[in-house]
Amino acid sequence: MFFRRHVEKELGRQIVNCRPAVWRFALSLSGRPDIADDLAQATYLRALERVHQWRQDGRLEAWLLTICRSIWLNELRAQSIRQAGCLAAAEAGRFAMGMADTETNIFASEVYAKVMELPEAQRATVELVYVEQFTYREAASILDVPIGTIMSRLATARAALRHLNDAEWPKAKGKRT
C-alpha cells in the first residue's frame, strides 16, 4: 500500500513535468491555443482517472500523448470544427516569442506560422519527431499509423518548410535542443 502510494505520488510529479509537451502536442493537433488549453486539461484529467493503466516500463510522455490524441479525435475535434467552421491554424501573432532578441523573434514567428499552416497530421508528426524527439516508431505508435506514414508525412512537411531550412536561424542555427 505504502509502495503504491509512493509510486502514484511520483507519477503525479512526472505528469506535471510533462505538461509543456502535452500542451505543445495539443496545439499541434488543434492548431489553436485556446483549444489546446482545453485538450491538455482533459488529458490530465483522463490520465488521473486511468492511472491504473499506466505501464511503468513505458515512456510517460508517450502514454499522455496517446490519451491526448484519443480525446482529440473522439471528443473535441468534431466539436471544434463545428464551432469554428473549420480548423484554422493559429495566427502567427498569437504568441510573442520568448527569444532574446527581435531578429530571433521574427524568425521564430515565421517558423511557427509555417509549421502551423501544415495540415493537422503533418503538424502533429513534425511536433512529435522534431520537437519532442520521439523516434519514428514511437511517433507511429502515438499517432496509430504505420512507420512509413511517419516518413511520408515528414517528407511532405520538409518540402513545405524547405525555405526555412535555407534561412539563417539566429544564434540557434545548427544547435540541437
Place this chain on the structure above:
Amino acid sequence: MSYSDDTIRAYLRSELPDVLRGRIEADLETDPELERRIVALDDLAPVIAGTFRQLPTPAHMAGLNAAEPAEAGALPRKRVAGGFVVGLVAAFFAGWSLPDRRDGWRMAVADYQALYTPATVAHLDRDHEAVAADLRRAAAAVGLTVLRAPALEGYRLRRVQILGHGGDALIQMVLVGDDGIPLALCLMQGDDGRHGAARLAGLSSFGWGDGAYQFLLIGDIAQNRLNQLAAQLQSSGWTA
C-alpha cells in the same frame, strides 16, 4: 546498408530516385542508427524544436502547482479551470487535499464537471459492493455514519470520490443516465444558504442544504430536468 551523409542529405531534400528512397525507408523500419543519422543531418529539426520549445508558457500553466496560492476571483475562468484540473492531478497523488483557491466550492465542482463527457464515464463499471465501500469511506470523511446511494430513476451511481476543498472533504457522486450523460451529486459539511438553481460553467445546477450539510446536483442537461431530479432526491428522503 550504409549510406553516405550526402545520400542522406539528398534523401532529406527529396532528391533521390524512388528506388533508393524506398530502400532507405525500408531500412529505416529496422535500423535505429540510420534514423539517428537522418535526424542529426536534418537541419530543419533544430529550427522547429528551437521555436516550439520556447513558446511562451500558456497562462494556465503558470498556476499549475497545486501548492501555489492564487488570487481567487481575479483570474480568468479558463485559467482557474486549468489550475484546478492540474491542481487536482497533483492533489490526487498527494492525498486528495486541494488548496482553497476558488471563489466557492460550487464553482470548483462546476469547472471539474464541465470536463466530463459521456466518454469520461463510459468505462466506469464499479460493482455494487465496491460502490458501497466507497460510500462508507465517503461517509466517514464528512462525519456521517451512513451515506446512502441516491436513487434517481434512469440514473445509476457509478463512482464515489472523496475530493477536498479549502481543507474540507468534498464528496462527489457520479451518476450516469441511461443516455450516458453524467451528473455529479456533491456534498460538503456546512450550509451557506446559497440554495436553488444556477448556471455554473455552462452547466445546470441546483443546490440545497439541511443546515448541517450542503448539496449540489450538476450536469449538462436542461435546467428544468435537473430541477426535477433535485426535487425527486429531496422528496425521496435521500439525505446525507
